Amino acid sequence: MEDQKTxxxxxxxxxxxxxxxxxxxxxxxxxxxxxxxxxxxxxxGQAAAAQFGTTWVSDYRxxxxxxxxxxxxxxxxxxxxxxxxxAAAEAGKHVLCEKPLATTVEDAQAMIDACKQHGxxxxxxxxxxxxxxIVALRDAVRNGAIGESLSISARNPGKxxxxxxxxxxxxxxGAVIDHTVHVVDALRWIFDAEVAxxxxxxxxxxxxxxxxxxxxxxxxxxxxxxxxxxxxxSRPENWPTWGKVSIDIIGETGVLFADTSAxxxxxxxxxxxxxxxxxxxASGDPEMVTSFIDAVRNDTELQVTGEDGLRALQVALCAYExxxxxxxxxxxxx
Amino acid sequence: xxxxxxxxxxxxxAEELRSRPVRFAVVGTxxxxxxxxxxxxxxxEVEVTWLVDIDTDRANKLAADIGGRVTADMEEAFAADxxxxxxxxxxxxxxxxxxxxxxxxxxxxxxxxPIARTNEDAQAMVRICEExxxxxxVGHVVRFISEYMRIKEVLEAGTxxxxxxxxxxxxxxxxxxxxxxxxxxxxxxxxxxxxxxxxIDTFRWFFGEVExxxxxxxxxxxxxxxxxxxxxxxxxxxxxxxxxxASWAHSAFRTTIEIGGEYGLLRQGSFDSSSLRLEQTTGVExxxxxxxxxxxxxxMRPTIEPPHLREILQFVESLRAGTPPPVDGAxxxxxxxxxxxxxxxxxxxxxxxxxxxxxxxxx
Numbered sequence: 102m103e104d105q106k107t108x109x110x111x112x113x114x115x116x117x118x119x120x121x122x123x124x125x126x127x128x129x130x131x132x133x134x135x136x137x138x139x140x141x142x143x144x145x146g147q148a149a150a151a152q153f154g155t156t157w158v159s160d161y162r163x164x165x166x167x168x169x170x171x172x173x174x175x176x177x178x179x180x181x182x183x184x185x186x187x188a189a190a191e192a193g194k195h196v197l198c199e200k201p202l203a204t205t206v207e208d209a210q211a212m213i214d215a216c217k218q219h220g221x222x223x224x225x226x227x228x229x230x231x232x233x234x235i236v237a238l239r240d241a242v243r244n245g246a247i248g249e250s251l252s253i254s255a256r257n258p259g260k261x262x263x264x265x266x267x268x269x270x271x272x273x274x275g276a277v278i279d280h281t282v283h284v285v286d287a288l289r290w291i292f293d294a295e296v297a298x299x300x301x302x303x304x305x306x307x308x309x310x311x312x313x314x315x316x317x318x319x320x321x322x323x324x325x326x327x328x329x330x331x332x333x334x335s336r337p338e339n340w341p342t343w344g345k346v347s348i349d350i351i352g353e354t355g356v357l358f359a360d361t362s363a364x365x366x367x368x369x370x371x372x373x374x375x376x377x378x379x380x381x382x383a384s385g386d387p388e389m390v391t392s393f394i395d396a397v398r399n400d401t402e403l404q405v406t407g408e409d410g411l412r413a414l415q416v417a418l419c420a421y422e423x424x425x426x427x428x429x430x431x432x433x434x435x
Numbered sequence: 436x437x438x439x440x441x442x443x444x445x446x447x448x449a450e451e452l453r454s455r456p457v458r459f460a461v462v463g464t465x466x467x468x469x470x471x472x473x474x475x476x477x478x479x480e481v482e483v484t485w486l487v488d489i490d491t492d493r494a495n496k497l498a499a500d501i502g503g504r505v506t507a508d509m510e511e512a513f514a515a516d517x518x519x520x521x522x523x524x525x526x527x528x529x530x531x532x533x534x535x536x537x538x539x540x541x542x543x544x545x546x547x548x549p550i551a552r553t554n555e556d557a558q559a560m561v562r563i564c565e566e567x568x569x570x571x572x573v574g575h576v577v578r579f580i581s582e583y584m585r586i587k588e589v590l591e592a593g594t595x596x597x598x599x600x601x602x603x604x605x606x607x608x609x610x611x612x613x614x615x616x617x618x619x620x621x622x623x624x625x626x627x628x629x630x631x632x633x634x635i636d637t638f639r640w641f642f643g644e645v646e647x648x649x650x651x652x653x654x655x656x657x658x659x660x661x662x663x664x665x666x667x668x669x670x671x672x673x674x675x676x677x678x679x680x681a682s683w684a685h686s687a688f689r690t691t692i693e694i695g696g697e698y699g700l701l702r703q704g705s706f707d708s709s710s711l712r713l714e715q716t717t718g719v720e721x722x723x724x725x726x727x728x729x730x731x732x733x734x735m736r737p738t739i740e741p742p743h744l745r746e747i748l749q750f751v752e753s754l755r756a757g758t759p760p761p762v763d764g765a766x767x768x769x770x771x772x773x774x775x776x777x778x779x780x781x782x783x784x785x786x787x788x789x790x791x792x793x794x795x796x797x798x
Contacts, residue, residue, distance in 0.1 A: 251653055252664040254604075254680055258695075300649045300786065302668050302676045306599030307697045315599035315695075317668050317676050319649055327651030329666040331678055333600040335695030351664045351684045427647065427786060 105132040108398050111170045112138045113161045113177060113185050115149045116265060117199050119226065119386075120176035124153045126390045127174070133394055139164040161185055165192040172222075172397045174390075175199060178271040179278070183208040186223065190215040195222040197393045200282050201417065202410030204273025209414055213407040224393045224403045225410030227286040228385035229346050229361065231392065235385075238348060238359040239291045247352025250292070253328040254351070255284045259344030261334040267310040275312030277303055277420050280332035282413035283346055285320075286405070289412060294322040296412075300429040301420035308334065318420050319429075341367070342378040361385065446541040446569045447519040449757035457751050460485035460512040460542070461503075461522045462533050464494045466614075467547050467574075467743075468524030474744040476501035481751060485512035509533060513540035520545055520754075522747075528622050531556040538567040545750055547574045548636070549628045550767040554775055554795075557768035564764055572750040572760035573767030575636045579742040579749065582703050583637055586692065589701060590641055596697025598642065598675050603634035604691045606682035609662055617683075618660040620778075625654040626663035627777050631681035635669070635777070636762075636770040638679070642671045645773045647788045650780040653684075667777045672791070679777075769793040 110127055112120055112135060127135050135153055139161040140146030150157035158164055165173065165188045172195035175185045182203050189196050196216060202225050203209040216223035229235055242250055257280040265271040266279065285296055298321045306315040316332040336344050345362035365378040389405070396403045416432055423430040447457075457480065461472045464486055475481050483503045488494035494505040506512055513521060513536055521537035523530055523546040530551050537544050544564060550573045551557040564571040577583050589595065607630060611618040617629065627650075639645065652665030662684040669677040691704040740748075749761045776787035776795055788796040 251658060251662060251684070252651065252666070254666060258600075300668070302649075302670050304599070304674060304676065306597055306674060306676070307695060315676055317600065317678055319651055319666070319668050321651070327666070329651065329668070329678060329680075331600060331602065333695060335600050335693075335700060337699050340700065351662075351682060353658075353662065356682075356685050429649075429784065429786075 106398050107132045107134055108172065108394050109134050109136045109170045111136055111164045111167070111173045111194075112149075113164065113173050113175045113189070114140050114181070115145050115176060116142070116178045117176040118262075119199055120149070120174070122386050123174055123176065123226075123390055124149065126387050127394075128153050130391065130394060136170050137164055137167070162188060165189045165194055170194060172197065172393075178265045179204050179273050180271050183212055186212040187215040190219040190221050190223075193219055193221060195397045197224045197226055197390070198407075198410070199226045200410060201273070201278050201414045202407060203414060204278070206411065206415055206418065209407070209411040213411060216407060222396060222403050223407035224396070224405050225286075225407060225413075226389060227283065227405050227409065227413070228389040229283045229287045230290045230405065231388035232346070232361045232385035234359045234361050234364070235287050235291075235346075235348070238350070238357055241357055242291060242350060246355065247350060247357055248354035250326055250350050250352050252351040253288065253326060254349040255288070255328060256331045256347045257284050257344065258331055258333050258335045260336045260338060260340060261308050261310065261314055267308070267312050269312050272312065274417070274421060275305070275310070276314050276332045276334045277301070277316040277318070278414075278417045280316070281318060281330065281417035281420060282410070284330050284348065285413040285416045286409055287346070287348065288322065288328060289409070292322060292324055292326065294324045294326075295434050296320050296328075296416045296432050297323045298429050298431050299416055299419045299423055301424045303421060303424035316420065318416075320416070339375055341376050444541065446543055446567070447754070449755055452519060452751070453755045456480055456482045457754070458482045458484045458517050458519045459522050460487060460509075460515075460518045460520070461524065462487040462509050462512070463524035464488045464490070464497050465524065468522070469497060470743055471522055471524060471747065472497055472501055472503075474741060475747065478744065478748070480748070484517045485515065487512050509536055510540075513537050513542055518542055520750075523547060526616050526622070527552050527624065527628065531560055534560045534571065535563055538563045538569050541567055541569060543570045543754055545572050545574060545747060546764075548576070548767065549624065549632050549771050549774065550764060551771060552622065552624055552628070554768065554772050557764070557771050561764040561768055570750075570754055570760050571764040572746075572753075573762050573764060574743075574746055575633070575762045575767060575770065576742050576746050577633045577637045578640055578762060579746040581738055581742070582708065583692075586694070586701065586703065587641060590694070595694060595699050595701060598694060598696045600695045601638060601642070601675055601677040602680075602691070602693040603638065603677065604680040604689070605630045605633055606680070606685035606690075607688045608686055609683045611660060611683070620654050620659055624774065624778060625659060625665070626681045626683045627652070627654060627665050627667075627781075628771075628774055629681075630683075631665060631667060631679050631777065632770060632774045634677070634679040634681070635773045636767075638669065638671070638677050639770055639773065642673055642675045642677075644672045644769075644791065644793060645776075645789050646670045646672045647786045648773060648776045648780050649786040650777045652781050654778065655782045665777070665781065667780070669773070
């Protein structure tokens, strides 16, 4: 381990809460250094720098140009992913970008193109396909546990995150853009298939916000398997856990039920505010971050790419289109 | 196709029915008919006077346990003067025939769900019962299951505020081997008309009329004779979005419901709420009545009044009070129209839209 090359990371923005999780993972990895945090919110940036024992600068442009970093982790508002990614690519820095990769297909494509042009890696932060339950689900499907897979009921319900997530000019959409991409990416990976078509019902029903909070996608995979996906922010603030990703695969000889939040314990703290379901062990994020770092360090292939991020984003955008047209929409993968 | 209604005496009046036990002819003594007959036999307010089945061995076996005269000819039972209510528990495609025969003889009618296979049959059944002046109740039993009655109260109290996403799931092992007629989708309507119709009816009861549906599933694939699984997206006129799942591909019976609203989330599941469970290492199969039973594992939800008895006793009460039945034929016909819309959507891969009166918008 000692002779491994140190990978030097900059985290661009802590707007997305996942930045805190990634920073904690990165600072715990051997031969990884979080060199600097860029955040235009000075208070947030300084606090994060103090928390993770690193330095803070305001402007990401001052960071990407530095020659003491190898790669960046982008956790800005969705709308800024493009500018930050392209700046990093132009400066020759590899990119791990929070999902959704962007808010439009054009932006996502521009990010992919810039990274390709400048010879840097672009990974979309899809931890679900690294989660132990999802890895085991894929193995079970591929090892014939349920015979042929026939139909899928999937869910990614959560709490309304509030803040910039509910400002469409910063997020690009609500629950559907936030929660479609994880399951779509996992299914693409499990089945080596694309989403061919999507029908969706989308609305704002349970919060006073200018973006959607209730969504149901009815998809068909390119291998013909029908999939339903509930993306709703249906968990109240005092729900004992954030939400979950669950995938039920109905097969010829049985049914597989995967739930990334099931491996948890219940705790009611008499001195605390609530009753919680807390994870027994973190799975997904550490493997996803480590996989990126390893690819940067060893210059190997990424396990998840920018194209994967684009494909998943496209499905979410087609869902919005379907809901407004009230008709199924083909997902054209170019 | 209108059936002549002969000018016989009128149906049993409220006053007559208040004065004595109410007498049933149970038509079809298979799964549901047998359950109803046994429930009714244990109840002092009612009497099972006739058991009708073309399989007279099956009917005779039941009669040996609970009494009642046996015939293979439903007309014979309906013509008898010791029948007030015809309980139709035939395969779905025969419901219309049974209901028409009973209406002709001026019997009140309890018909198992779904009311019919086709919307045309359902409408004809509603019409003939109106013309004959008999009451027609359809056994949408979920409205009489305690947990759904409680959920209805919670919704009406406004505890959850405006509702967003609703999920209902009803899964079962494949039934086609035991009841081969279910494998014929044209005849039975598959898993949608057998299981999903419960969620459709219950959600209509909760949220009102449906604006559109879109569905996926195996009912029209080569798999449908062995496995069926269907998911429907249902958009209600009040804006609620519902996800309904029905399956004949799981290994045990299970239902779940989840309702997400402005002020909270409600969840209920048949397995999680089972108050009595049985695990056997060896031994005999024990049938708990309501719940899931297999040799290895059973779960039960003992309840004060079984819902299949409750629905019929409430029908009897309505007849004795001279009021409409708790779930009438027109209501069941609307639920059926939505279920048939789900099947059409699945077959044709398009959303199916409904008019305000519940009729389908032609594409």
